[in-house]
Amino acid sequence: MAMTRADKLVTKVLLCVIVMSGAVACLTSCSKESEDEMVNGQSSMVNDTQVSITFSPYEMTPMTRAATSISGIVTKLDVWISDGVTSTDLHQTSSDDGFGLISVSLNRTKTYTLTAVAHRASGAATLTDGVIAFPDEKVTHAMICQTTFSPATTTSLSCLMQRIVAMIRFEIADQVPANAYTMRFELGESFTQWNLSTATGANAIERTTSFNNFSRANDGTAAFSVYVIPTNLTNTDNINVTVTALTQGGDEIESKTFEDVPVKAGYKTTYHGEFFTTEGATGSFTVEEDWGTFDTITY
Numbered sequence: 001m002a003m004t005r006a007d008k009l010v011t012k013v014l015l016c017v018i019v020m021s022g023a024v025a026c027l028t029s030c031s032k033e034s035e036d037e038m039v040n041g042q043s044s045m046v047n048d049t050q051v052s053i054t055f056s057p058y059e060m061t062p063m064t065r066a067a068t069s070i071s072g073i074v075t076k077l078d079v080w081i082s083d084g085v086t087s088t089d090l091h092q093t094s095s096d097d098g099f100g101l102i103s104v105s106l107n108r109t110k111t112y113t114l115t116a117v118a119h120r121a122s123g124a125a126t127l128t129d130g131v132i133a134f135p136d137e138k139v140t141h142a143m144i145c146q147t148t149f150s151p152a153t154t155t156s157l158s159c160l161m162q163r164i165v166a167m168i169r170f171e172i173a174d175q176v177p178a179n180a181y182t183m184r185f186e187l188g189e190s191f192t193q194w195n196l197s198t199a200t201g202a203n204a205i206e207r208t209t210s211f212n213n214f215s216r217a218n219d220g221t222a223a224f225s226v227y228v229i230p231t232n233l234t235n236t237d238n239i240n241v242t243v244t245a246l247t248q249g250g251d252e253i254e255s256k257t258f259e260d261v262p263v264k265a266g267y268k269t270t271y272h273g274e275f276f277t278t279e280g281a282t283g284s285f286t287v288e289e290d291w292g293t294f295d296t297i298t299y
Helices: 005-047
Strands: 048-060 065-067 076-082 087-093 101-107 112-119 126-128 131-133 143-149 156-163 166-172 182-195 200-212 222-228 237-246 252-263 268-273
Touching: 048 112, 076 101, 087 101, 112 156, 166 237, 166 252, 182 222, 222 237, 252 268
Parallel strands: 048 156, 166 268
Antiparallel strands: 048 065, 048 101, 076 087, 076 112, 112 143, 126 131, 131 182, 143 156, 166 222, 182 200, 182 237, 237 252
């Protein structure tokens, strides 16, 4: 049956309505998709927050215990921040701008564990299975901090670091001979690593620390600082220390052994006195050609 002009007009109107409805639906769908992406994008940005972290050690004096900056005390700062799944490592040296201060972007919905060690080793420390180790197993002035926090409530964190080493300060009160090139310290069994989970020293060995071509004071005296990781943070250990002065060629000038030297984390043990006390002497022995005689004893 042929369509009248009126029918054709109605059909055109209906087609226009259908096309417009589809376009509106498409626009609505596209708008919703873009909105979801924007919300997701905003959500990611909202969950990230900047956290500023500063590090300072306890400085022990006879009457006070105060916090100071780590700058000037140590030369390296190694930081690990973990949410239990992923970890962020940060490493600073004293030549970096803002040494002792870090700023990191973290997810505010998560909880993080921060572990940090500040020290004077030749390179960065490592953290493996909860144990901190230093390059070449060399123990220097070292301190740690470990804490748990959430960026949702903490955006500025001050980490008070605690020394994990004891210092042995050896002061030579007499003049050091000009030919003394090396001062060698042989330490009885002590630790070179730190176990975070047990808060104890790890990897106990006998080790040697040497100072070559060392400086002297104007009066010819000299002083040396040796660091030891003790058993834990509270107990006092006693170790034997043998100190030897050597020439550049390795010849021994003087040697002394100090037994049961007390060491405790955060404490300094000072030995002060004259070291070069054995006087060198040369001489020859002669004998008269004839024997000397005693009175004859009658039996």
